[in-house]
Amino acid sequence: MPVSALQAPSLADQIEDLLPQTQCTKCGYPACRPYAEAVAAGQAGYNQCPPGGMEGVTRLSALLGKPVIPLNPVNGIERPRPLAVIDEVRCIGCTLCIQACPVDAIVGAAKQMHTVVPQFCTGCDLCVAPCPVDCIDMVEATPGQTGWAAWSQQQADEARARHALRVRRLRREKEENDARLAAKAAAKLRQVEAEVAMSPEEQAAQARKRAIIQAAMERARQRQQEAARQPSSPTTDMQDVSRAVRRQVEAIRENMAQQDKPT
Numbered sequence: 001m002p003v004s005a006l007q008a009p010s011l012a013d014q015i016e017d018l019l020p021q022t023q024c025t026k027c028g029y030p031a032c033r034p035y036a037e038a039v040a041a042g043q044a045g046y047n048q049c050p051p052g053g054m055e056g057v058t059r060l061s062a063l064l065g066k067p068v069i070p071l072n073p074v075n076g077i078e079r080p081r082p083l084a085v086i087d088e089v090r091c092i093g094c095t096l097c098i099q100a101c102p103v104d105a106i107v108g109a110a111k112q113m114h115t116v117v118p119q120f121c122t123g124c125d126l127c128v129a130p131c132p133v134d135c136i137d138m139v140e141a142t143p144g145q146t147g148w149a150a151w152s153q154q155q156a157d158e159a160r161a162r163h164a165l166r167v168r169r170l171r172r173e174k175e176e177n178d179a180r181l182a183a184k185a186a187a188k189l190r191q192v193e194a195e196v197a198m199s200p201e202e203q204a205a206q207a208r209k210r211a212i213i214q215a216a217m218e219r220a221r222q223r224q225q226e227a228a229r230q231p232s233s234p235t236t237d238m239q240d241v242s243r244a245v246r247r248q249v250e251a252i253r254e255n256m257a258q259q260d261k262p263t
Contacts, residue, residue, distance in 0.1 A: 053147020
């Protein structure tokens with residue numbers, strides 16, 4: 001492919017590449033990509049990422065051609081990178097921490113003990129608040145090292161890839177669940193329509209059931225149409241993510257496939 005045919009990275013792409021990809025939401029946005037887009041659009045400050053620390057602010061200021069300014073204390077403070085640790089004795093297996101983790105770094109099953117995979121944890125803190133038994137502690141993983149001194153580019157790339165995989169998985173699971181519900185509703189509608197209603201009361205009850213099911217199916221159809229109209233973003237559509245992230249995703253998949261092969 002000729003160089004001219006390659007699409008130049010947008011300002012949001014370049015900003016995202018300079019973020020640590022912890023997906024911690026401390027910047028005030030749901031993930032690193034939306035924050036990068038907000039900074040590019042002038043809707044957010046470039047000093048709102050505590051995990052990146054002052055080194056992160058310096059990197060962004062150089063890209064944007066703006067002065068280095070202090071980290072906004074409203075978003076948090078620069079600190080050594082923490083690591084989530086679950087007290088497995090107190091864990092009740094509620095899965096709320098698994099649902100909260102933006103990079104699928106927590107493994108476990110309902111009503112069974114959970115544990116954190118240390119090399120995947122970004123120290124985002126998001127698993128702490130949902131825990132109903134307060135069995136998660138954030139411990140220092142990099143004493144004396146903060147910001148980018150406590151976090152490598154490779155770790156950032158891997159975290160971004162894992163987040164992209166998680167977003168794609170959640171979207172797929174929602175679509176599959178919606179499809180199951182739609183099929184169930186259609187089957188129920190066929191069942192209701194096949195019922196023989198003799199009395200006026202039975203006919204009225206049948207009509208009410210039919211109306212309820214059809215209304216539910218129409219709401220589902222409208223939700224699907226609204227989702228289809230939503231613009232794609234790199235955090236929700238794997239076709240739109242950068243080549244670097246796609247390579248990271250493929251590397252993770254290949255690694256998982258190798259681990260699944262019998263020895």
